[in-house]
Amino acid sequence: MGIAERKERERADMRRRIVDAAMAMFVEVGYEKVSIRNIADRIEYSPATIYLYYKDKDELLYDVQKEAFTELAAHFAHNLTAADPIERLVQLAWAYIGFYRANPELYDLMFIIKAPMNAEGEQEKWKNGDSAYDALYHLVAECIEKKRLRFADPTTAALSIWAFAHGLISLDLRSRLKVCKLPEKALNISIDDAIRAYLEVIKC
Template identity: 30%
Template sequence: MGLQERRTEQRREQREALRERILEVSREIVKRDGFASLSMRKLAEAIDYSPAALYLHFRSRGEIAHALRLEGHARLREAFVAHTTIADPAARLNAMARAYVEFGLAEPETYRLMFMEPATLADTAANGADKPAEFGAATLSLIADAFVELRVADRLRPHAVPSACAEGLWANLHGIVALKLNGATLPETPVATLVELSLDAWSAPAHETELRTYSANRPDTSTR
């Protein structure tokens, strides 16, 4: 590698290091004080750079929010993927649902930024995998896959649609987290119990499953 190439590589590494430093400090501010407290000026002071240096990497506070949202969605998906090896779909759903609530309660400001703050221009202008909505859809598909398996095993209530069940479960889980984060007097019921009840809303009781299995396998005596 020649001198010019080494200098180019060094500049690239310095730019990447500064970008990561900006995001690192942004994470700290958001986790500590919430996204509303994040400003380009405060960020520049925290990393001891001029605001102009920040704008070389992020053109707005919204672009920083976009990057932090993507990071949050990636971590949430990783938490789900960790449970995809669970063979039983009901047990897998339970584990993923708990992981979702645990993530929201462990990182409240990141969760608020992901799901309780308005989308920014950077979010809507992004393409493909760079859109938070795409990350959310990919995570939702892991829930839907488990519901599909329950449907195949005849363990869902009649007429329950797996994709709708997945969206309904996510909505329930978001409600649990949002109530907790906003300091509401409810829910008083333990989170684990709320997760179980959310899943029970779509799961067919064991006796119904057994009855449908028996009816499907019962010999046809109508022509005798």
């Protein structure tokens, strides 16, 4: 292994350590409560070392977000097993809800807080969301082609389905569903019933 190759591997290893530590700490105590110095202390390096890789905490969170979307894509791949596209769409909906319930703090970093989007700057496309959105888009496009959904346009269908599920999740994540005055177990059942009802409405 040459010097340049070894240095590149060392940089990749250090970036991996920083991202892993940051993800763990953001989930444990919340993004706002974690500083670059805290992360440096966790990996036993100086803050200056982290600044060699990331200009600020928002840029670091963007890479953490990217890792989280890789996990979500793997979660989809594991759970979408049906041959029938409409059944896979149902599986995707429950996989999405299930991912949130297992990782509420991570979901917040991925979809709710604004901070990682600051690293996007003037870019028109949010690349971190590609894998999850593409999985939904291509699936609904297949459903529409086979006349299994009450939509004519895949983009409209993908946005509608995503917005419905994300809306329920966001309300639950921010404790706004307490307005329903239901105990937690009954509230989860109510959310599940709403998802089932919506999926039935959009099927052909």
